[in-house]
Amino acid sequence: MAQTLAVEVEARRDDLIDLTRDLIQIPTLNPPGDCYRDICDYLAKRLRNSGFTVELIRAHGTPGDCEQYPRWNVVARREGGAAGECVHFNSHIDVVDVGRGWTMDPFGGELKDGKIYGRGACDMKGGLAASIVAAEAFLAICPEFNGAIEISGTADEESGGFGGVAYLAQQGYFAPARVQHVIIPEPLNKDRICLGHRGVWWAEIETFGEIAHGSMPFLGDCAVRHMGAVVQEMEDSLFPALAQKRTDMPVVPEGAKQSTLNINSMHGGQAELPEGFTGLPSPVVPDSCRMVIDRRFLIEEDIDAVQEEVMQVLRSVEAKRDSFRYELTELHRVLPTMTQKTAPVVETVAKAIAQTLGKDAEYVVSPGTYDQKHIDRIGKLHNCIAYGPGILDLAHKPDEYVGVEDMIDSVNVMGRSLIDLLVQPEA
Ligand SMILES: [Zn+2]
Numbered sequence: 001m002a003q004t005l006a007v008e009v010e011a012r013r014d015d016l017i018d019l020t021r022d023l024i025q026i027p028t029l030n031p032p033g034d035c036y037r038d039i040c041d042y043l044a045k046r047l048r049n050s051g052f053t054v055e056l057i058r059a060h061g062t063p064g065d066c067e068q069y070p071r072w073n074v075v076a077r078r079e080g081g082a083a084g085e086c087v088h089f090n091s092h093i094d095v096v097d098v099g100r101g102w103t104m105d106p107f108g109g110e111l112k113d114g115k116i117y118g119r120g121a122c123d124m125k126g127g128l129a130a131s132i133v134a135a136e137a138f139l140a141i142c143p144e145f146n147g148a149i150e151i152s153g154t155a156d157e158e159s160g161g162f163g164g165v166a167y168l169a170q171q172g173y174f175a176p177a178r179v180q181h182v183i184i185p186e187p188l189n190k191d192r193i194c195l196g197h198r199g200v201w202w203a204e205i206e207t208f209g210e211i212a213h214g215s216m217p218f219l220g221d222c223a224v225r226h227m228g229a230v231v232q233e234m235e236d237s238l239f240p241a242l243a244q245k246r247t248d249m250p251v252v253p254e255g256a257k258q259s260t261l262n263i264n265s266m267h268g269g270q271a272e273l274p275e276g277f278t279g280l281p282s283p284v285v286p287d288s289c290r291m292v293i294d295r296r297f298l299i300e301e302d303i304d305a306v307q308e309e310v311m312q313v314l315r316s317v318e319a320k321r322d323s324f325r326y327e328l329t330e331l332h333r334v335l336p337t338m339t340q341k342t343a344p345v346v347e348t349v350a351k352a353i354a355q356t357l358g359k360d361a362e363y364v365v366s367p368g369t370y371d372q373k374h375i376d377r378i379g380k381l382h383n384c385i386a387y388g389p390g391i392l393d394l395a396h397k398p399d400e401y402v403g404v405e406d407m408i409d410s411v412n413v414m415g416r417s418l419i420d421l422l423v424q425p426e427a
Contacts, residue, residue, distance in 0.1 A: 001141065001142075001419055001423070002355065002412075002416055002419070004141050005137060005138065005141060005412065005415045005416065005419065006412055008137040008140050008141055008415075009133070009134075009137045009408060009411050009412055009415060010408070012133050012136065012137055012411075013404070013408060015133065016129055016130070016133045016404070016407060016408070016411065017111060017116065017404060019046070019129040019132065019133065020109065020116050020121070020125060020126050020129040020402065020407070021109030021110075021111065021116060021118075022042065022109070023039065023042070023109075023120070023125040023128060023129060024107060024108075024109035024116070024118035024119070024120055024121055024125050025107055025108070025109050025118075026038050026039045026042065027095075027107045027119075028093050028094050028095055028120070029094070029095060029096075029097065029098075029119075030094035030095065030096065030155075030156060030158050030159055031064070031097075031159065032064065032068075032069045033064050033065075033069040033070075033071060033094065033155065033156065033163070034069065036069075036070065036071060036072040036073075036093060036094070036155050037056075037070060037072045039093050039153065040056050040072045040073065040074040040093070040153060041056075043074045043076070043093075043132075043151075043153050044056060044074055044076070046132065047074075047076040047132070047151060048076075050078070050132075050135070050136050050139065051078050051139065052076035052077060052078045052149075052151070053076065053077050053078070053079075054074060054075070054076045055074070055075045055076075056072060056073070056074055057072070057073045057074075057075060057167075057168065057171070058070050058071060058072050058073070059071040059072075059073060059155065059156075059162075059163035059164065059167035059168075062156075062162045062163035062166075062167055063156075063159070063160070063162050063163065064156065064159070064163060065163055071155045071156060071163030071164070071167070072155060073093075073152065073153065073154045073155055073163075073164055073167070073168060074093075074152060074153045074154075075150065075151075075152045075168065075173060076150065076151045076152070077148055077149070077150045078135070078139070078148060078149050078150075079148050080144065080145035080146050080147050080148060080149075080422060081143070081144035081145065081146070082144070082145075082146045082147075083146065083147070084145070084146025084147025084148070084422055085146075085147045085148075085180040085181065085421060085422070086147055086148040086149070086150055086178060086179045086180050086181070087147070087148075087149055087150070087180070087181045087182075087183070087417070087418060087421050087422060088149075088150040088151075088152065088174075088179045088181065088182045088183070089131035089132075089134075089135070089149075089150070089151045089152070089182075089183050089184075089185060089414070090152045090154060090165060090182060090183075090184050090371065090375075091124050091125075091127055091128035091131065091151075091152070091153055091154070091184070091185055092124060092153075092154050092155070092156070092157030092158070092161070092164060092165075092371065093125075093128070093153040093154060093155060094155055094156055094157060094158050094159075094164075095119045095120035095123070095125075095158070096119070096123075096158050096396050098119050098398075099396075099397075099398060100398065101398035101399070102398045102399055103398075103399055104117040104118070104399055105117075105118070106118055106119040107119065109121075111404075114403060114404050114405060115401040115402065115403050115404065116401060116402050116404065117399060117400065117401045118400065118401075119400060120400070121390070121400050121401050121402040122187040122389075122390030122391060122392075122394050122395055122400055122401065122402045123186070123187050123390065123394075123395035123396065123400070124185060124186050124187055124388060124390070125402075126187070126388070126389050126390050126402030126407055127185025127186060127187060127388030127389060127390060127410070128153060128185060129407070130185055130388065130389055130407045130410045130411045130414060131151060131183070131185050131388075131414055132151060133411050134410075134411045134412075134414035134415040134418065135149050135151060135414075135418065137411065137415050138415045138418040138419065138422075142418075142419065142422070142423050145418075145422040145423055146422055146423065146424055147180075147421075147422050149418065149422070150179060152168070152173075154168065154371070157370060157371050161370075161371045161373075161374055164371065165371040165374040165375060166371075166374040166378060169374045169375060169378035169379040170378055173379075174374075174375045174378070174379025174381050175379060175380070175381070176379075176380060176381050179379075179381060180344075180381075180383060181344065181345040181348075181383050181384075181421060182345070182372075182375055182381060182383065182384035182385075183345065183349065183384075183385060183386075183387050183388075183414065183417070184370065184371060184372060184384070184385070184386040184387070184388070185386070185387060185388030185389070185410070185414075186366075186370055186386040186387075186388050186392075187388055187389065187390025187391060187392050187394070187395055187402070188364060188366075188386050188387060188388060188390075188392055189362075189389075189390070189391060189392065189406075190353075190357065190388075190389050190406045190409045190410045190413065191353055191357055191359060191361060191362060192361065192362045192363070192364050192387075193346060193349055193350060193353070193361050193362070193363055193364070193385050193386075193387050194364050194365065194366050194385060194386035194387065195249075195250070195338045195339045195340075195341070195346065195363055195364070195365055195385060196249075196299075196336065196337040196338035196339055196365050196366070196372060196376075197334075197336065197337060197338075197365060197366040197367070197368060197369045197370060197372065197373070198247075198249070198251060198256065198296045198297060198298060198299075198336050198365065198366070198367055198368070198369075199296065199297040199298070199299070199301070199303065199306075199333075199334055199335050199336035200294070200295070200296060200297075200332060200333065200334040200368075200369055201295045201297060201303060201306050201307065201330070201332075201333050202264070202292065202293065202294050202295070202330070202331040202332040202333070203292070203293055203295070203307075203310065203328055203329060203330050203331055204290055204291065204292050204293075204328075204329045204331055205227075205230060205290070205291045205293065205310075205314070205326060205327070205328055206288060206289065206290045206291075206326060206327045206329075207223045207224075207226035207227045207230065207288070207289045207324070207325065207326050208223055208226075208287065208288060208325040208326065208327075209221040209222050209223030209224075209225075209226060209285060209286055209287045209288065209289075209323075210285065210287055211284060211285055211286075211287040212284075212285040213283060213284070213285070214282075214283025214284055214285060215283055217285050219285075220285030220287070221285070221287075221323050222285050222286055223268055223269075223286045223287055223288050223289040224268035224269060224286045224289045226289065226317070226321065226324055226325075226326070227266065227268060227289040227291055229317050229320070229321055229324070230291070230313065230314065230317055230326075231263070231291075233313045233316055233317050234261070234313055237312075237313065237316070238261065238309060238310070238313050239261065241309070242258065242259040242260065242261055243258055243259075244258075245258055245259040245298060245300075245301065246258055246298075247298035247299060247300055248299075248300070249298060249299050249336075249338055249365040250362075250363050250364050250365050251298075251364070251365040251366070251367055252364045252365070252366075252367070253367070256296070256367035258298075259295075259296065259297055259298055259301065260295070260296045260367075261293060261294070261295045261296075262293070262294040262295075262296075263291060263292075263293055263294075264292040264293060264294045265291070265292045266289065266290070266291045266292075267289065267290050267291075268286045268288065268289030268290070269284065269286030269288075269289070270282070270284060270286070292331065293310070295310075296367065296368070297336065298336065299336040299337075299338055301336075303333060303335060307330070310328065311328065314326050314328065334369050334373050335373075335377070337372060337373060337376045337377075338365060339372075339382060339383065339384055339385055340382075341363060343382065343383045343385075344383055344421070345383045345384065345385055345417075345421075346363075346385055348417045348420045348421055349361070349385065349387050349413065349417050351416075351420065352412075352413045352414075352416035352417045352420065353413050355416060356409060356412045356413045356416060357409060357413075366386070370386060372384050372385075372386065387410075387413070387414075388410055389402055389403070389406040389407045389409070389410035390402045390403075390406065
């Protein structure tokens, strides 16, 4: 059957290329969340033609949703001829800002030397196209399969997924009674299975001072100097401690196997002068300084302890500095998640990779989060991985591309996985 599948996939090579190019040519930029309805309509038409029942779902009232930029999602389902399990392929439809440095048209979908170029080519319209063609090739050889296949295109993954997978999960689309296996075709490379991701804790620290004339700073209290002391304490105690923590999660790249903290931004004193304004700032002692920190933590760490470490930094500074006052506000938290290697979807895709590529699958964990968090936490579905064509390092960069041969291999892996999960072995 795998042989027949490979023939069906090869026959769809040009179609796969055209589909990927069409998807890239719809500029679904996020922010602001452009053309979501256009791409959902395109996908709906394609999948209806392939026998899927299609729903278009707007995530009303989610962040960014408005009349000008509605958060549309598409969910397509095709039932087989008998009862069985449901395999769901979930791809995000949004792409990040183009940025500078392109030599190709970011929304041209140009094909050159076996690569398709454009914003979103690898992250992740190539993966979306691969999953559609995999399902279609599978249906051509196994129209009477057991269970169901679902394909979704969802909004806003790049900005947290609240108007996309989180919303659908809240509506029950990822409930274990409806869906049993989820594959997210993010660009992790065609031979790697991504089991999950590290945790995230974002917080804002504000230090307070007292405003005064800048010529007499001794009459005030400088909030920026207090924040400087916080950063110094982090350098002395927190960063070295984080570098010591190592995870057993197979996180890539290697540097992300330790705990990390990024100082995302710092703002103190007067607002910056508007561009084009030629005057000078006025002399004032800053009475407030705010810093946003982005802490990524490991599955072995507890989120309360992660918070406590930062509190400890603030308390040590407090002990050393008179008049040190601060406030700590949590902005965002995502717990780490990792699907077990023995989960059915992992074993199935690993087998399909070995058979298709003639090498063992590599298991990885992502340094940053993606929509698996919502499927895991809200949907309570733990049989979920990311697997798809494309090179992760190219995501969000200029001249992003996806290789046609990599897509063909991934289509075969996805198609074989469908055979494994949805076709009863002959007795
Ligand atoms: Zn992505």
